Amino acid sequence: MKLNIKSKVFLAPMEGINDIAFRTLCKKAGAGIIFSEMTHPLTQQKIFIEGKMVIQLFSTNEKGIKEFIKKYDKKVFGWDFNLGCPAKTAKKHGFGIFLQDLNLIEKILQTIRSSTKKPFFVKLRKSPQTFEILKIAEKYCDAITIHPRTQEQGYSGKPDLKFATSLKKKIKLPIIYSGNVDEKNYKNLLKKFDYLMIGRRAIGDPNVFNFFSNKKTNFDFKDYLKLAEKYKLPFRQIKFQAMNFTKRKPDAKKLRLEIFKAKNLEELKRAI
């Protein structure tokens, strides 16, 4: 399946970060595809869908997955399945990188594939199972994302670029590469991989996507705030993003302290 997209650099799925307001700014700034936070099909949270959005699912509840896809399939650009989350909760509940039963993985990927004709991806880490899972993914998916760090590494340490490039020779699917991608290394990485994902580099700075597109945006926290109010995002999320958006600002110590102290939206608005 050919992906009809303008930029080969995407916003990586990030729990707690990729709310609707932040995703919208990243898309406007030039992200080719915007991924949701990892989402459980039985979530009670409101699902906002816009732009070229891929919803990332995590769950072993096949019925839940099927019903969720049926409900939102028309509106999304595509679907992703999380097989990489290294968090303690993932260990406790057996999802992400801790979902290791190959038969169950195949059943889930099969369920997703039979529920949608939209692009379908799977996101993995480096593990002894990566290659076996990719062989299954080849039967059902349109592309795979590799973040070549192990579960033990979490988000630190070097991503294993050699491991990721070796997959390119072993599988036919397009590969989306994730791991420390930024404006300095993306040209070289695009020689090795089909697409790239930006995670932490984009936190608080959606304009980073200008580097990978022909867009020129200058979004700041006020642009985020406008959207966050439009979508009625909770105050704690807005305050969290205010801290993110001011992180890279020089001399922002005093401003960030005021933001930190704000107890409600009015106080936060006065601070910025």
Ligand SMILES: Cc1cc2nc3c(=O)[nH]c(=O)nc-3n(C[C@H](O)[C@H](O)[C@H](O)COP(=O)(O)O)c2cc1C
């Ligand atoms: C705060 C945070 C939340 C994340 N949440 C998810 C998630 O929900 N699903 C997922 O597949 N990966 C998640 N990741 C991993 C990123 O998508 C990405 O693969 C990883 O951060 C490496 O890319 P980077 O070096 O560009 O940040 C998360 C990473 C961070 C920092």
